[in-house]
Amino acid sequence: ETGVTQTPRHLVMGMTNKKSLKCEQHLGHNAMYWYKQSAKKPLELMFVYNFKEQTENNSVPSRFSPECPNSSHLFLHLHTLQPEDSALYLCASSQDLISGGMGGEQYFGPGTRLTVT
């Protein structure tokens, strides 16, 4: 496997379910990100992790709970979601947080298409 992988690719869940999204990067990067893309809206940054430590929570509701056990893996735990949380959830990684040129580019996974019923 190369690049950034995400599983599952599609997920349908009820509002009372608990599920988790998984992201894995095979690039040796130190920073990982969760983004949300709702229909016809720009990507919104949700969380940032650097060397397993969370450095940013962009006012995300507590029903979304991230976990970063190591620099290669990132999870997004979901519980008690609302229908408006239906969206494409994207994971990304980069070499680090501070590089502006080479090393500053982010590499994205294919995303998980989430539908909350």
Next chain:
Amino acid sequence: DAKTTQPPSMDCAEGRAANLPCNHSTISGNEYVYWYRQIHSQGPQYIIHGLKNNETNEMASLIITEDRKSSTLILPHATLRDTAVYYCIVRGWGQGAQKLVFGQGTRLTINP
């Protein structure tokens, strides 16, 4: 981060060069210009970035004006697979620079 302005949509014939403009008139000296694209329902794909010199890689060329207030992404021989939304993003470096702020981008359609 500086705001960017892009046309909402563009069309280009297959095999021709696609030139996508971006205005970033408030860019500051330490901010880079990044280009990403997103093919329908996939994750965004990094294309290229530059600071002040023109850049070229296997995917595209980036032309940045001397005053750095605008740039153009050039896909030299567009194919149908280049149909996507293209995002121009200006981003600095250093602590707190990790955010990529995505706007609406330009929806590029390559026509056969």
